[in-house]
Amino acid sequence: MLTVFLSVLLASTPLSIMHDGQMVDKLVKEDFELTGVDRLFMDDVKLDFQMDVLNKKVYQAPVSAKLDDNGDIISEKPGLALDKTTFRTMFRDYFYYGEPAELTLPTRNVYPRVDSELLADITEQTVGHYRTTFRQTNKKRTRNIELATKAIDNQVIFPNESFSFNETVGKRTKEKGYKRAPVIVKGELAEDIGGGICQVSSTLYNAVDINGISIVERYSHSRSVPYVPPGRDATVSWHGPDFVFKNTTSRPVLIRASAKNGNMAIEILSSESR
Structure with missing residues (x-):
């Protein structure tokens, strides 16, 4: 436990955030330390704000199913968004243990309200x-x-x-x-x-x-x-x-x-x- 605490107090290696093989952001642990209290605590408000920033970079809106001019159904297309639950867990590992130094941004599918089955109905x-x-x-x-x-x-x-x-x-x-x-x-x-x-x-x-x-x-x-x-x-x-x-x-x-x-x-x- 002492080793972990000491590693937290030392300056950390920046965390590279990757998406589709490209770096979309670089974060530093010190920017997420809770000020005014023990530096061992992470500022969740700052992390939530950062996750919103990352989500805007990867977000793809879903496309609902629709009818074409002939009345045939054009299938829906799922969108993409940041998987905030998984990212929070991964970032905590970096914040408290200093690793990994690089992570691939976890994403999840976002489904439209109107799919082909509903449209047919x-x-x-x-x-x-x-x-x-x-x-x-x-x-x-x-x-x-x-x-x-x-x-x-x-x-x-x-x-x-x-x-x-x-x-x-x-x-x-x-x-x-x-x-x-x-x-x-x-x-x-x-x-x-x-x-x-x-x-x-x-x-x-x-x-x-x-x-x-x-x-x-x-x-x-x-x-x-x-x-x-x-x-x-x-x-x-x-x-x-x-x-x-x-x-x-x-x-x-x-x-x-x-x-x-x-x-x-x-x-x-x-x-x-x-």
């Missing part, structure tokens, strides 16, 4: 659907509709989960490809980035207005719109109105959305046991 039947049309000649508005439609396509909403249009689509910016197109502001027509996506949110609203789906937040435009009947629209804006609904059933539901050849179509799918 929740595509058994259509529980809601709605279609609208738009003018393809308005290229900028069409582009905005296509981008927003792609963002909500293949989204799965689990039981008791809520879906937010703004959170899912994200901020509409030029960098994402959104164009300036007509919008309704206080009853007047104007132009803004992302104009036209209210047709996507309105089509979605009519598709999910079914048993088992609770509308949490919805606002109508200040004037009628041509693509849905009066009072059946759902206006959205990034720093303003949102469209939110909640899945109150016991099974997940899937959104399939497409915008092609002037047709905006949304299907809501789920399992037969729903």
